[in-house]
Amino acid sequence: MESSSEECEPEWIDAEDPLFILYTSGSTGKPKFEGIPVYPHVGRFWEIIEKYKVTKFYTAPTAIRLLMKYGTEPIKKYNLDSLKIMATVGEPINTEAWLWCYNIVGQKRCPVLDTFWQTETGGHVLTPLPAATPLKPGSATLPxxxxxxxxxxxxxxxxxxxxxxxxxxxxxxxxxxxxxxxxxxxxxxxxxxxxxxxxxxxxxxxxxxxxxxxxxxxxxxxxxxxxxxxxxxxxxxxIDDMLNVSGHLLSTAEVESALTEHPAVAEAAVVSRPHSVKGECLYCFVTLKDGREFSHSLVEEIKKQVREKIGPIATPDFIQNAPALPKTRSGKIMRRVLRQIACNEKDLGDLSTLADPKVVDVLISHRREAAA
Structure with a gap:
């Protein structure tokens, strides 16, 4: 090894040569492989970044929103100065999560890149270029x-x-x-x-x-x-997450962003529920931050928040307490299950992709409270 050159000649290959095979469970269908679960503490990400001097942190917005629930104390224990770039993928990142990442995790010195790609695209198709593309919180920016x-x-x-x-x-x-x-x-x-x-x-x-x-x-x-x-x-x-409320098209991502801007809400998911007059109405699942209690007054506060951010047409008809949301092992929210719970369907179909099937029973129980 000591006599080896410090330079490594690259292997020239065609741009179309296979690089890797991706196995993906997605938010529907049965997963191809299963991981072994571990149960680390809430500061595990930050501990790893400090220990191994991580320079690039790539995760999902869902993970960011979950970490936001625990506040800034778990972050303050660790030195994150090695970080140079942060990026998210898998779903649109709401403005509040983007700003939390930028201000708290990256200490206002690391760009936060919202990247869009698919297994099928083989790589990023919409993405900012670090230090070159002016950023907008929540935008995948340019091709x-x-x-x-x-x-x-x-x-x-x-x-x-x-x-x-x-x-x-x-x-x-x-x-x-x-x-x-x-x-x-x-x-x-x-x-x-x-x-x-x-x-x-x-x-x-x-x-x-x-x-x-x-x-x-x-x-x-x-x-x-x-x-x-x-x-x-x-x-x-x-597109199927667009809601048609009284002839007005509403984006679930936009409503979810407005919900999570409330200081009590850590995470939210919005689905449609049939309505005899409006066609569809908004059924919202909210996960509260630690120490906050679900109450009628809080529900009214949250409704007011959405109304002021988007408009009266976006006022939620139902807001349900969701201690946790049904997610796949890769962290994607299973909205199909949420729709079925909102519509009070008894048979929820295949739940094999859920990381924690017990979440569904809890949500069904809380649904009765929301409906009441």
Missing amino acids: FFGILPAILSDCGEELEGEAEGYLVFKQPWPGMMRTVNDDHKRFENTYFTKFPGYYMTGDEFKHCDSKHYLEAQFVLFLAGCRRDKDGYYWITGR
């Missing part, structure tokens, strides 16, 4: 090199300037998925059929009839996106 995004209307019309609709990509790029193993037709139908000529950002899962489990169909979840006047892209969540 990466070689990526040409577009926003389409329901009828497939490409929208210019400030717009909101379906996120698609106009041309291929190195590293993107080429097929589904042994089922190329499914690959074409999933990503290229709805909007011919575009790659459609969407997830597909197998949905079984909740009563009989006999007939199954593949359902697409399409990514919603907004482009602002500066050309910055904001992932608004899946």
Whole structure:
């Protein structure tokens, strides 16, 4: 080893050579592999950063919001000066979580990058470049090199300037998925059929009839996106997470952001529930910060918060106490389960992807309180 050169000649490969194989459980379907659970203390992330002088911290917004619940004390115990970059992925990051990351964890010196990509894209497609891209809390900012995004209307019309609709990509790029193993037709139908000529950002899962489990169909979840006047892209969540309340389209991500801006709320998830007059109404699950108690007065405070941030049309009809939210082992919120609980469905289907199935029983119990 001592006689070896300090320089290592790189191995030149084609840009399309396989780099890795990703196994993903997602928020639907059965997971491919299971991890071994561990139960560390709430400062474990910060302990690891200090011990190993971590320079880059990449996590999910859900994890950030969970850590926010415990305040700043667990962070103050550790030296995080080694950190240079922080980034999030998996879901849109709300403004409050972004600012907490930037101000508290990064001490106002580390950029917080909201990155958008999929298993299928092979890498980042929308992402800021550290120290080069001016940041906006909650925005995935601009396309990466070689990526040409577009926003389409329901009828497939490409929208210019400030717009909101379906996120698609106009041309291929190195590293993107080429097929589904042994089922190329499914690959074409999933990503290229709805909007011919575009790659459609969407997830597909197998949905079984909740009563009989006999007939199954593949359902697409399409990514919603907004482009602002500066050309910055904001992932608004899946299109199916858009709510139509009295003819007004509301983004669940926007409502959740307003909920978590209340000082008592650590985390929130919003789903739709049928309403005889409005078509749909907002059913909100909130996880409170330690030391805060759920009460009627707090519910009214939270409703007022949303009303002031977004408008009267976004006032939640139901706010339910959720000591914890149903999540996969990779930390994604299972909104399907939340919708079923909100609608009082008895048969919740396949729950094998849940990290803690007991959460569902607790939520069902609290649902009765919310409904009352």
